[in-house]
Amino acid sequence: MSYYALLLVVYLGIDTIAAWGLNLEYGVAGVANLGYILLIAAGAYTYAVLRLPHAVNLGTAASYIGGEHWPGWTAVLGAIVVGGVLGGALGVVAVRRIRLDYFALVMFGFEILAWTIVGAYPNFLGGQNGLFFIPDPGVSNSSWSYAALIVIVCAGTWLILRRFTAGPVGRTLRAIRDAPASASGLGKNLFAWRTSVQVVGGAMAALSGALLVGFLGAWSPPAWTSLETLLFLTAVIVGGMGSDSGVLAGTAIVPVLIVQGVQFVPSISALPALSSDGTMLLFSLVTLGFLFFRSQGLIPERRPRVRLARTSAAVSAAAVSTSPVSSSRDAAAPAVAGRRGENVTAVPGGAERRTRAAAPGEVILRAERVRVAFGGVLAVRDVDFAARAGSVTGLIGPNGAGKSTLIKVLRGTQRVDSGSVLLDGRDISRLAVFRRARLGVVGTSQLAEPFARLTVIENLCVAAQQQRAESVIGLLNGRRWWRAQEAEFVARAELLLERFNLAAKANDRAGTLSGGERKMLDVMRAFMAAPRILLLDEPMAGVTPALCERIESALTELADSGTAVVVVEHDLASVGRICDHVVVMALGRVIETGTMNELRSSAVVQQAYLNG
Amino acid sequence: MSFAAQAGHELQFLGFTLTELQVAFICIAAVLMLAFHLLLTMTTLGRALRATAGNRTLARACGIRTGRVVDFTWFVTGMMCGVAGMALAATTVAFDFNLGSLFLFYMVAGLLLGGAGQPYGAMLGAVVIGISSQIAAFYVNPLFSDVVAFGIMVVILLVRPRGIFGLADASSSLEA
Numbered sequence: 001m002s003y004y005a006l007l008l009v010v011y012l013g014i015d016t017i018a019a020w021g022l023n024l025e026y027g028v029a030g031v032a033n034l035g036y037i038l039l040i041a042a043g044a045y046t047y048a049v050l051r052l053p054h055a056v057n058l059g060t061a062a063s064y065i066g067g068e069h070w071p072g073w074t075a076v077l078g079a080i081v082v083g084g085v086l087g088g089a090l091g092v093v094a095v096r097r098i099r100l101d102y103f104a105l106v107m108f109g110f111e112i113l114a115w116t117i118v119g120a121y122p123n124f125l126g127g128q129n130g131l132f133f134i135p136d137p138g139v140s141n142s143s144w145s146y147a148a149l150i151v152i153v154c155a156g157t158w159l160i161l162r163r164f165t166a167g168p169v170g171r172t173l174r175a176i177r178d179a180p181a182s183a184s185g186l187g188k189n190l191f192a193w194r195t196s197v198q199v200v201g202g203a204m205a206a207l208s209g210a211l212l213v214g215f216l217g218a219w220s221p222p223a224w225t226s227l228e229t230l231l232f233l234t235a236v237i238v239g240g241m242g243s244d245s246g247v248l249a250g251t252a253i254v255p256v257l258i259v260q261g262v263q264f265v266p267s268i269s270a271l272p273a274l275s276s277d278g279t280m281l282l283f284s285l286v287t288l289g290f291l292f293f294r295s296q297g298l299i300p301e302r303r304p305r306v307r308l309a310r311t312s313a314a315v316s317a318a319a320v321s322t323s324p325v326s327s328s329r330d331a332a333a334p335a336v337a338g339r340r341g342e343n344v345t346a347v348p349g350g351a352e353r354r355t356r357a358a359a360p361g362e363v364i365l366r367a368e369r370v371r372v373a374f375g376g377v378l379a380v381r382d383v384d385f386a387a388r389a390g391s392v393t394g395l396i397g398p399n400g401a402g403k404s405t406l407i408k409v410l411r412g413t414q415r416v417d418s419g420s421v422l423l424d425g426r427d428i429s430r431l432a433v434f435r436r437a438r439l440g441v442v443g444t445s446q447l448a449e450p451f452a453r454l455t456v457i458e459n460l461c462v463a464a465q466q467q468r469a470e471s472v473i474g475l476l477n478g479r480r481w482w483r484a485q486e487a488e489f490v491a492r493a494e495l496l497l498e499r500f501n502l503a504a505k506a507n508d509r510a511g512t513l514s515g516g517e518r519k520m521l522d523v524m525r526a527f528m529a530a531p532r533i534l535l536l537d538e539p540m541a542g543v544t545p546a547l548c549e550r551i552e553s554a555l556t557e558l559a560d561s562g563t564a565v566v567v568v569e570h571d572l573a574s575v576g577r578i579c580d581h582v583v584v585m586a587l588g589r590v591i592e593t594g595t596m597n598e599l600r601s602s603a604v605v606q607q608a609y610l611n612g
Numbered sequence: 613m614s615f616a617a618q619a620g621h622e623l624q625f626l627g628f629t630l631t632e633l634q635v636a637f638i639c640i641a642a643v644l645m646l647a648f649h650l651l652l653t654m655t656t657l658g659r660a661l662r663a664t665a666g667n668r669t670l671a672r673a674c675g676i677r678t679g680r681v682v683d684f685t686w687f688v689t690g691m692m693c694g695v696a697g698m699a700l701a702a703t704t705v706a707f708d709f710n711l712g713s714l715f716l717f718y719m720v721a722g723l724l725l726g727g728a729g730q731p732y733g734a735m736l737g738a739v740v741i742g743i744s745s746q747i748a749a750f751y752v753n754p755l756f757s758d759v760v761a762f763g764i765m766v767v768i769l770l771v772r773p774r775g776i777f778g779l780a781d782a783s784s785s786l787e788a
Contacts, residue, residue: 093770094770099773099774102769102773105720105721105724105765106765106769106770108717109721109762109763109765109766110762110766112717112758112759113759113762113763113766116755116756116758116759117759120753120755
């Protein structure tokens with residue numbers, strides 16, 4: 001009985017470490033990996049090969065490569081390194097190239113390949129018989145000291161894991177999970193993050209595998225069939241995707257109680273001892289039950305609640321004191337800036353990031369002879385365009401004029417077929433979206449895409465640039481390294497929320513917002529990134545008129561602080577109020593430029609709108 | 613349960629020996645592919661199906677009963693699986709309830725190979741995966757039929773991430 005209890009504790013610890021790794025990859029970062037057991041096996045084999053003596057008679061014809069006879073803890077360390085490197089390598093090869101749903105299957109393919117090859121060659125890793133008589137890591141594997149070792153390793157793993165799943169890094173990973181395109185638009189390097197997660201997840205899998213082999217003393221292909229991955233995946237789903245404590249609970253239920261537990265305790269039920277088929281049946285029923293009735297898992301992912309510094313009274317007072325925007329920019333700017341002397345759009349830390357301050361009116365971003373074709377349709381035909389510091393440029397024209405495509409070209413979500421995009425004279429046409437965002441070119445797309453499972457205020461904090469937490473130093477030092485900066489982000493986000501009347505929803509998940517609110521959140525996120533050039537594609541579509549006025553005043557204010565703002569907008573009255581300069585496009589060409597008043601009387605523009 | 617080996621003539625084709633039954637199933641597969649092609653391109657139902665796949669909300673707004681279309685898809689899928697199961701059982705000398713367990717993964721591999729959402733790609737992918745894994749089983753080692761099937765899938769996806777017939781996204785992004 002006591003050995004049985006020991007067994008359960010050890011299995012719980014080992015399986016939890018593996019499930020945490022998978023949860024980091026899938027639940028938190030959104031990269032499903034159906035070949036996860038391969039990484040566990042890699043750790044197990046590495047430990048075995050490093051730990052086994054040089055020559056041992058296994059009693060069969062089988063033998064193995066290596067046999068390094070390393071001390072126990074170095075063999076475990078070796079396994080961790082191999083797991084991390086393998087996970088990273090598979091990530092680099094596959095994540096970069098392949099859609100994420102395909103990646104899951106490619107990993108499954110790799111697992112089948114490795115499993116078959118290892119099983120087919122007895123002289124490589126023991127073939128189907130596997131390796132046995134593998135020594136424990138220096139702690140007796142038949143005593144409670146092994147359970148103690150497992151508990152300690154689990155605690156250590158938890159501390160490291162939380163550096164990735166909690167705090168700003170966890171927030172960034174979840175943002176990438178919820179809306180990858182939005183995240184890269186805010187400067188997140190998806191490839192780097194996903195690969196790092198594969199490295200950490202791989203290392204955790206390998207650690208789990210090494211500890212398992214140290215406990216069992218034997219390892220062979222039947223121990224790592226593709227079904228095992230399913231077991232860990234189920235532990236994550238039952239426990240709660242993205243929730244570390246949930247995964248601990250899920251592991252206790254699925255791999256430990258159901259798969260390990262039940263076969264040892266036939267007497268708990270009236271049934272005779274469950275066969276392995278019976279176990280699988282129970283396992284399937286539990287999984288189906290959770291998917292149907294509690295798909296968020298036992299302990300769902302919880303999001304941090306931020307206590308707003310300002311009371312709701314202050315917020316409503318602020319809302320009243322913000323005078324309605326008049327048609328003149330001169331009247332609008334002081335009304336906002338004057339409110340308790342705070343300028344929402346002036347960003348602390350934003351200025352130092354800029355390579356150099358552009359003089360008002362200076363062209364920062366320029367498109368030269370840009371051409372984009374979709375099949376036979378020329379969406380943008382050799383267009384020249386300039387965005388000037390300190391001014392709001394309107395981009396108008398009938399449907400299909402190529403306005404959105406031009407915005408996408410500037411942001412980097414659309415490749416140019418010819419021509420170039422220049423930032424401060426430097427060609428950035430081949431630069432990825434996230435690199436442009438880091439240079440200060442930030443925008444929104446026509447369809448708002450919030451990070452649905454993050455709270456509203458988290459959505460904003462994700463967008464802040466130059467996060468101290470998002471670095472190796474930040475990961476090593478932990479909270480004390482980024483706490484002050486984080487407080488600053490929250491304060492800025494709060495100001496924005498008040499400004500746009502969303503403070504009441506600060507702690508709601510962004511997925512619960514209405515269409516108009518999502519649109520606002522998109523704009524606010526772009527503000528939070530403190531851009532040098534802000535490119536907005538119909539920011540006011542679907543937003544209530546009162547809030548449109550707030551967006552208008554915020555945009556003019558942002559421009560006054562030196563940012564180049566470009567807006568695609570259909571409401572010409574609004575364009576007239578905020579834009580210093582308007583560009584009219586039709587059928588992929590720029591047909592006229594000028595102020596809105598000049599354009600109203602232009603025959604060419606009227607013609608285009610009537611024909612369009 | 614087991615069947616006696618199928619009676620009937622054997623046919624030689626490109627070095628393969630096929631029984632009449634196997635030839636019959638190949639013909640049935642070809643006819644089904646053609647029928648599928650006609651369903652998708654020539655019928656209202658086929659158009660509704662493609663519209664639903666493209667954009668369900670929009671299809672609904674255009675008066676397509678998308679729920680019905682989905683039900684119908686399940687119905688057709690079930691029928692096709694029935695035919696496939698019949699073919700598998702009839703051409704296998706002995707079978708038990710575990711026979712098709714890894715079959716799902718062969719199918720998914722074939723599907724991905726062609727490019728998800730591409731019916732003709734899926735047909736081609738299935739043919740490539742099926743033939744190559746059987747050839748490998750015969751010439752190399754029966755153990756390696758899985759290795760070859762998944763090896764091909766992995767390699768093709770690395771070279772052509774959206775499958776052989778997979779279309780590039782309308783906006784070829786520089787994202788990642």
